[in-house]
Amino acid sequence: MNDNTAYSQLVTLFAEVSRLESALELLDWDSQTKMPSKGGPYRAEQIEILTRIIHQRRTDPSIGRLLSQAEDHASSTEHSDVIMTNLHRWRQDYEREVKVPAELASKLAETAARAKDAWLEARKENSFAIFEPLFREILDLTLTKAEALGYEEEPYDALLDAYEPGSRTRDVAHLFSRLREDLTELFQDIVKKRDTAEACPILPPGPYGVAEQSAFIQDIATALGYNFQSGRMDESAHPFSIQLSPGDVRITIAHDESDFTKALLAGIHETGHALYSLGLPAEHFGTPMGQYVSLGVHESQSRLFENFIGRSLPFWEFALPIARQYFPQLAAFTPHDMARYVSHVCPDCIRVHADELTYNMHIMVRFEIELGLTRRELNVKDVPAAWNERMQEFLNITPPSDSDGALQDIHWSLGAIGYFPTYTLGNVYAAQLYNALIKDLGAQDEHFRAGDFKPFLDWNRRFVHSKGRQFDPPELISQATGELPNAQYLVDALKQKMALLL
Incomplete structure (x- = not known):
């Protein structure tokens, strides 16, 4: 041969x-x-x-x-x-x-x-007790898998590596520790300034019909570049995107008739994921050159669309007239009102509803719990109490129920232990990529106001999507931005946005 x-x-x-x-x-x-x-x-x-x-x-x-x-x-x-x-x-x-x-x-x-x-x-x-026995089975099997894979320092390294190749627990813990300090300081500064700032707009009351929400989100997803001949949008308990083939990438959302922005932001987020999948080289589907490099990089694409487009003032100057066609109660709301509403910093028990700043605290809560579980320092039955304790410590809120606390995410039921850190890594990558994009293309405000997201998408197609698994995540980010991943870009981006919208 x-x-x-x-x-x-x-x-x-x-x-x-x-x-x-x-x-x-x-x-x-x-x-x-x-x-x-x-x-x-x-x-x-x-x-x-x-x-x-x-x-x-x-x-x-x-x-x-x-x-x-x-x-x-x-x-x-x-x-x-x-x-x-x-x-x-x-x-x-x-x-x-x-x-x-x-x-x-x-x-x-x-x-x-x-x-x-x-x-x-x-x-x-x-009732967490219903889930507890199977979660215990999942944890035991996952740790057996970690032992089979092998690791240098601790089992979590083997699990994390499956989602973010090359990442190590100690490095993530260090990053999270420094980031938590910066974000806590920023959060406290916002709280102090809020006393003298104009109150955050209150969204006009619903109901916001499910059919109308779906139609609006499809309009926005199409404008962002998602082709519904290559995908579809459905309802699920937990929003997600999934690639079945080069020409079949689907997204799901979860509607809330009291607040259409929850489904909208989830839809924009999943559209970002889907566009990455659709941007991978179709001719290499089934080989590494046709696959995404890591979940952190995948998350960077969804966060670029959700946070840097969907929560921006120029986007709402484009999108609000469309939204009013479906939701007449928004007639008196301004684009600035909408941008402030979707960017308002306010701790929430639910991760997928969290603002840009406190979202990362949610990830740190889960990271610490997963470490406790994989180190056998925390029992599965004690997860709800540990969850509530850390939510109180990190965000000064306590979930009112298990469903709003330790049961809110699907990941552990899927055996995806070691997955959560990739969400914050994605935020870090996204901020750095956006900074590089602006340096290359200039400010995108006028494009966003006009509903023109093609330059934004094309830049990411060139520097991220087309590369498949050619580079490890740090090298991919370095190739695109000129330097290794640096969390300061995320902190600076949050400071800049809060100064504009507070």
């Missing part, structure tokens, strides 16, 4: 795996949007079987042999960046995945499917 054939066979093999993974994603999308509640047990079995098949395909010994043959050839001849990136990432993925036994991978998937149903019931009944 010659070496070009070895590489071609790898491309074919992983193309087939990507189709199976798309089918698995479709099962998950359906379970969160359309599946009747009694379909859960059978769906869990489907997910377990398909996960096992995918794991077997991805860890087959033939992959190791084909990789070695292709790598030997690549080391002695000149190859394109695409081939070198694919070989490098395939090797990384293969060596990681072969460490996890197939039965463990499938058991985790099956347990997560059951845990998601338990989480939905627990939220409905406002």
Whole structure:
């Protein structure tokens, strides 16, 4: 077998795996949007079987042999960046995945499917106790997986690395500690100034109809660049985006008839995710060059759209006339009112409703709890109490219920322990990317006022989307901005916005 054939066979093999993974994603999308509640047990079995098949395909010994043959050839001849990136990432993925036994991978998937149903019931009944047994199973299996993967310092390193390659717990903890100091100082300064500032506008009372909200959000998503011939928007308990193929990237939202901005900002956020997925090189779908580099970078794209567009005054100068067509009660509201309303700093129990500044405190709460769990310093049954204690310490609020506290996020039911830090990393990356974008293109205010978001999207397509997994996150950010990730850009961006809108 010659070496070009070895590489071609790898491309074919992983193309087939990507189709199976798309089918698995479709099962998950359906379970969160359309599946009747009694379909859960059978769906869990489907997910377990398909996960096992995918794991077997991805860890087959033939992959190791084909990789070695292709790598030997690549080391002695000149190859394109695409081939070198694919070989490098395939090797990384293969060596990681072969460490996890197939039965463990499938058991985790099956347990997560059951845990998601338990989480939905627990939220409905406002009872963490309903979710607790399956969360304990998830934690035990996840820590077993961490041991199989191996780590240098602590289990959380292995889990974090799956979502943000190369990140380490100690580095994230240091970043969060410094960032918390800066954000707390900024928050306290805002509270002091608020006493002499004009009161934040109060949104006119609803109801804001669900059908009208959906139509408005689709208008905005289309303006931002999302093509509904390549996607759709549905309702789910927890908003998300999902890629099923290069031409099928879907988003979901959750409506609130008392406040349309909650669904709108979630829709803009998920549109940012979807545009990243749609911007990945379609010709490389199924290979690393057609995949996103990390969840932190993925989050940077959603945060760029949500915070730097959706919470800006120029955006509302464009969007408010459209909103009034659906919601006549906004007739007396001004673009400045809307920008101040969606940017108002006010601690909230719910992460997805949090303002830009305090949002990061929510992530720090979850990070500390996850560390306690993975270090076996915190018992699962004590999570609600630990949650409330940290919310009081970090944000001076206590959730009124489990549903508004430790049950609000879907992530733990999915087995996604180690995921949460990527949200704040995404905020850090987003602020730095936006600063670089402005240096390259100039201020975007006039474009946003005109509803022209193409230059903004094109810049991100050039520096982020088109790169696939060619670079690790720090190098990708450095290539795009000229320096390694720096949280000061986030602090400075928040200070600038608060000074304008307070």
